[in-house]
Amino acid sequence: MFQEKLKQTLWQSPLLIVMAILIALPVNHWREDSIALVGDWSEEARFSDSAGQSMVIGLEDAGRLFEQDEVTFLDARPQHQYAEGHIQSALCLPWQEVDHYFMEIADRLEPSRTIITYCDGEACDLSHELALFLKEMGFEDVRVLVNGWTVWLQAGLPVQTEEQTP
């Protein structure tokens, strides 16, 4: 009996997978919010604004704006990670509690000033979500420093912990 069941498994499993593919692809093709079969997951495509324009800023540019004091950094990670260490003078704005934190820091943001959001990890989407939110709130020059905390730290640029925050 076991062999008979095993035989059934061997044809049923692939058939189920084939059926799933045969349903998934046409449904995706004809639905309104379909997605590309092979997605574009490049940085530029992932961190784009609602108009499809890339919001990515390179580390060099970010560092230059930092030196010239022409930018406000926003840390989109959870508060405890911000407390452990963040880009010098960055403000804490965790994406997950954005409603709460945004009211606290809103008056410290100037609409004309460049804002750079960052979080940690190549695939981290918090900074991107936050940047989209800020654009919607009317801030014009919002950029994303991809994998910001890690690349900033590795470049040896100024950082601080919460105790040192002014």
Next chain:
Amino acid sequence: MSNEESLKKTAHPEGSCAYHENLERIKVHDCGSHHHRALIQETILFHSMRIFLGVVFLFAGYDKILHPQAFAQAVYNYQILPDAAVNLAALVLPWLELLLGMCLLAGFWLPGATVLSSGLLTVFIGALLFNQIRGLDIYCGCFSTETTEGPAGLWIVGRDIIFLAISVYVMLIILLTRPAKIKDLFRKANT
């Protein structure tokens, strides 16, 4: 005629215990005994678990089918599949879950469905643990595509391990035995 079959015939020549016909693993055909009650309990447990797992897979697939872009993002966040395969997986996986859910609920193609469900859950747990160990803070896209629910903690791994245990249990019963059907319980009740 095998020993077993002859035993069945001689023990119940009048066929009063039809319920047992499907239960080869219990060789004692003594209706009303504690064996019999155990069989009923096993049958009920098996079908409850099968139906529960079916509902789990049905729900798991449903939300992801509604939000393909968000689920693709969730798959991408796991950082396991190559970028080119992310969207294909995000498109096909929810439908596979839905099909498995339907098979489990209907009791249809159970050998294939339970092997696949166990395999999928193993892969999910592996992916979660892999990211847990390498410290990647992903958000679980398990039941919902809402990525603000919170970090995928160990409780999600625990939950998936429970689902896997149920899936393996149903799979083993299916592959190794011939479980009684739900209607057999009623047939017995009427005789």
